[in-house]
Amino acid sequence: MTAKLYCFGESGNAYKAALTMALAGYDWAPLWVDFFHGASRSADFLAINEMGEAPVFVEGDLTLTQSCVIQLHVAEKTGKFLDGDRNEILRWLFWDGQKGSGQQGALRFLMNFVPEEKRPAEAIKWLSGRVMTALGVLDRHLEGRNWVTGDAPTLADLACCGYLYYPEPWGFDRKALPHIDRWLDRIAALPGWKHPYDLMPGNPSDRA
Amino acid sequence: MTAKLYCFGESGNAYKAALTMALAGYDWAPLWVDFFHGASRSADFLAINEMGEAPVFVEGDLTLTQSCVIQLHVAEKTGKFLDGDRNEILRWLFWDGQKGSGQQGALRFLMNFVPEEKRPAEAIKWLSGRVMTALGVLDRHLEGRNWVTGDAPTLADLACCGYLYYPEPWGFDRKALPHIDRWLDRIAALPGWKHPYDLMPGNPSDRA
Structure with missing residues (x-):
């Protein structure tokens, strides 16, 4: 089916x-x-x-x-x-919902899909600060790691990358976050x- | 231990x-x-x-x-x-992280714990809109229900109520959300x- x-x-x-x-x-x-x-x-x-x-x-x-x-x-x-520690995977899924994709999606929407004259500049500034702080947490976590949890790609990777391949600008600069940058390349190299x-x-x- | x-x-x-x-x-x-x-x-x-x-x-x-x-x-x-449908419980846990407690906590912080002269009014307005929309979803869901999922209190209830008993003002008005209001009373009546x-x-x- x-x-x-x-x-x-x-x-x-x-x-x-x-x-x-x-x-x-x-x-x-x-x-x-x-x-x-x-x-x-x-x-x-x-x-x-x-x-x-x-x-x-x-x-x-x-x-x-x-x-x-x-x-x-x-x-x-x-x-x-789901290889490895289930609690670790779940922890990054919940983190992504609140601090990762959950915030990135709103920021990208405000900065790209709201008509320019209606964009709330101060809300964008506030949300950007939160989004970038959270991306810093992920980047530091990925230092010395290939995957978000354990030795193999898991749902944690496939969650936390949700908004990170889009071309629309929302302040995310892969090159400024080198561990995220290389990790996104690793995910993009997975078959399929x-x-x-x-x-x-x-x-x-x-x-x- | x-x-x-x-x-x-x-x-x-x-x-x-x-x-x-x-x-x-x-x-x-x-x-x-x-x-x-x-x-x-x-x-x-x-x-x-x-x-x-x-x-x-x-x-x-x-x-x-x-x-x-x-x-x-x-x-x-x-x-x-954890009684009942595990997927339903998980769905409300994830919803709460992104749209419920995850946003309410930020809004309450901005409106109460940031010094008054530093509060970002437009960000508060934008976030309030999102928070109230989400609370409307929860209130409509609770119409005709005693608990968020199934016939007994579950983690879904104990997640979605996370910020709803605090006295500090952040725009949440229990009386304007009658199904949430009565549900909060039911949770508060649980032993312990x-x-x-x-x-x-x-x-x-x-x-x-």
Whole structure:
């Protein structure tokens, strides 16, 4: 049975789930959510996910939301990307939700997808400070490590990289964070890796 | 063996872990972190948690960070607060980290613990919008339900309430969110429940 993922290319949270499925060789197909025209807040979508968020994963009778929950389901079903200390993996998944992808996605949105005249400069400044502090934590953690936890790529890697391959500018400079930079190269070298805009439908050029 | 929780009363994230232990009858004791004098960013603390965050849980050789990871450990060890659909519980834990406690804590900090002349008004406005939208999701979810997931209190309840008992004003009005209001009363009626300032050392009056 082919799983469906409600998603859109611009969503790093959806990418976390899609990338996990792609690298695990999961049987799945994307279903585009027209986020930029409010589809994720429509009554139809809220009936699937009351949180009004993508991604949503549907496999037969099973519906899952929250990117990390989908990642855990795929990993448990395939036996992949859970090597090592489960608590360490979970700790980085929760960190990513609050301090990593969770904040990066909002910052990138404000700096790229809100009309320029409506961008809240002070909110962007405040959020940037938080995002960069958190990226510093990740960069220091990756010093001397190949992967976020243990000796093999796990869900922790596939979560924390969620927004870090996008080309839109939001202040993230790979070269200034050398351990993150090399770690992103390692993830991108995994068999089956794809860029978010190649893995899911929808990207900014559709709206240009 | 008594577990130690590095925590401080003002932290709703620490409260999530402390409340779970209190209600589960866990053998634990708090260790105060002097957050407001930078203790969580000290070299000593970073050696325990490189993320520079409380809470940190230490039980013999086991050190755990991230409130939800601590909650899961306590729940699994005691067999409590995990009734029902595990994916549903996890989904609300992740939601709380990103959209619930994760944002509420930042907003309450900006509105109460940053000196008045330094408060970033536009950032507060932007964040308030996000926080209130998310609380609306939780309030609608709780309509017709006693607990966040299933028929019994679970970790999902003990996570999502993390910042909702504090007296400091951050725009949260219980009476305007009637389903949350009644749910908070139900949690507070559980045997062993305590207010965060009664469960952990440290509260704003210490610094008055």
